[in-house]
Amino acid sequence: MKSAIIHCGQLVTVSGSGPKTGPAMSDLGIIPDGAVIWEEGRITHVGTTDELRPHLPPDSQTTDLEGKVLTPGLVDAHTHLVFAGSRANEFEARAQGKSYVEIAAEGGGILSTVRAVRTATEDELFDQARQHADWMIANGTTTAESKSGYGLDLESELKILRVNRRLREQGPLKISSTFLGAHAVPPEFKGRSDDYVALVEDEMLPAVAREGLATWCDVFCESIAFRQEQTARIASAAKSHGLKLRLHVDQLTSAGGAQLAARLGAKTADHLELVSAEGIRALADKGVTPVHLPASVFCLGHTTYPPARAMIAAGLPVVLATDFNPGSSPTPSLPFVMSLACTQMGMTPAEALLACTLNAAHSLDLGHDVGSIDVGKSADLTAWNCSDYREIPYFAGAPLCQHVWASGQLLTRRQASD
Ligand code: NIG
Numbered sequence: 001m002k003s004a005i006i007h008c009g010q011l012v013t014v015s016g017s018g019p020k021t022g023p024a025m026s027d028l029g030i031i032p033d034g035a036v037i038w039e040e041g042r043i044t045h046v047g048t049t050d051e052l053r054p055h056l057p058p059d060s061q062t063t064d065l066e067g068k069v070l071t072p073g074l075v076d077a078h079t080h081l082v083f084a085g086s087r088a089n090e091f092e093a094r095a096q097g098k099s100y101v102e103i104a105a106e107g108g109g110i111l112s113t114v115r116a117v118r119t120a121t122e123d124e125l126f127d128q129a130r131q132h133a134d135w136m137i138a139n140g141t142t143t144a145e146s147k148s149g150y151g152l153d154l155e156s157e158l159k160i161l162r163v164n165r166r167l168r169e170q171g172p173l174k175i176s177s178t179f180l181g182a183h184a185v186p187p188e189f190k191g192r193s194d195d196y197v198a199l200v201e202d203e204m205l206p207a208v209a210r211e212g213l214a215t216w217c218d219v220f221c222e223s224i225a226f227r228q229e230q231t232a233r234i235a236s237a238a239k240s241h242g243l244k245l246r247l248h249v250d251q252l253t254s255a256g257g258a259q260l261a262a263r264l265g266a267k268t269a270d271h272l273e274l275v276s277a278e279g280i281r282a283l284a285d286k287g288v289t290p291v292h293l294p295a296s297v298f299c300l301g302h303t304t305y306p307p308a309r310a311m312i313a314a315g316l317p318v319v320l321a322t323d324f325n326p327g328s329s330p331t332p333s334l335p336f337v338m339s340l341a342c343t344q345m346g347m348t349p350a351e352a353l354l355a356c357t358l359n360a361a362h363s364l365d366l367g368h369d370v371g372s373i374d375v376g377k378s379a380d381l382t383a384w385n386c387s388d389y390r391e392i393p394y395f396a397g398a399p400l401c402q403h404v405w406a407s408g409q410l411l412t413r414r415q416a417s418d
């Protein structure tokens with residue numbers, strides 16, 4: 001049966017055949033009084049309500065948006081959504097003056113979530129992850145990348161990745177799975193990080209590949225995590241197992257992480273708060289997509305945001321993502337991330353929306369399926385309770401997301417958690 005949405009005051013198609021750069025990042029392909037029709041989860045027609053009326057059989061299921069905004073379902077290209085517990089205690093300690101790095105050095109931080117994940121059963125992890133997925137959907141997201149990295153031993157990493165697989169199979173959130181075994185050095189390898197890297201290369205990566213549990217491999221390349229040559233070792237093992245690379249670089253220290261991502265042929269370089277001009281050139285030369293995570297800057301109380309304007313000037317297809325995780329960025333909201341991009345990074349509302357839709361989808365190699373309202377793509381659509389798309393980042397924190405369709409199915413919040 002055909003379904004349709006008509007009378008979208010702004011149908012923000014974000015139409016495009018590839019990622020957008022430079023001035024094209026402001027081109028949202030808005031259709032006033034727009035409409036969209038889909039059948040069996042795939043978009044069949046896009047146009048004005050008048051143009052599409054002849055294609056609407058009388059028995060089609062039609063929603064009248066009464067002048068509100070419709071965008072593609074948002075795409076969150078960097079999250080750590082599978083975790084157990086919370087770190088509200090560290091949030092309070094940071095409010096009292098402790099730094100993220102100090103907390104990590106005392107055995108808190110990532111390692112405290114690792115303890116919680118190791119003792120959780122797969123079902124417990126799944127139940128909590130599904131709650132996180134519901135929060136994302138409630139904020140307009142229909143596709144999310146999801147990393148492991150809170151297990152740090154073979155079984156616990158596989159447990160997280162199997163939760164990713166269950167989330168994907170169950171839907172409605174579409175999941176792209178990333179193996180991040182090299183997120184931190186686990187306590188049992190303290191002082192022996194090279195031995196842990198060998199475990200990641202020799203045991204974890206082959207097991208992940210054997211079970212087909214991940215598309216991507218990530219490494220936290222940072223002073224408190226893994227060095228550049230360790231990152232390069234893991235990257236080459238990952239490639240030999242058919243996994244593609246997304247890397248955490250240049251977040252807390254500036255040490256040429258972007259140049260490394262370019263040398264290693266990564267698809268994305270994520271964070272980049274402290275990237276150098278040379279690093280930006282390297283990304284542009286090698287076509288590496290920058291993924292910015294301003295909510296992690298905000299939530300850590302830091303003030304140095306990534307240089308999105310310089311990235312756009314360099315012709316790079318900037319992506320924005322939440323980095324949703326229990327430590328540095330406990331927010332599942334892309335609209336909030338868009339607000340930060342506009343207020344702290346000098347991005348326009350149009351650029352910010354494009355960075356959370358079309359460019360984000362292409363950064364996950366999912367641009368053929370999601371990220372814009374184009375004929376042939378999945379009917380992943382988000383309706384907003386406003387009449388101007390700029391109000392999505394402008395009314396920061398307001399619950400504007402009204403309806404979400406994933407693969408053509410209307411989700412209420414209740415259906416999303418059932
Ligand atoms: O992307 N950078 C490493 N990982 C996360 C933080 C994870 C945590 O604190 O639990 C990040 O910011």
Ligand code: FE
Pocket residue numbers: 078079080248323325
């Ligand atoms: Fe991250």
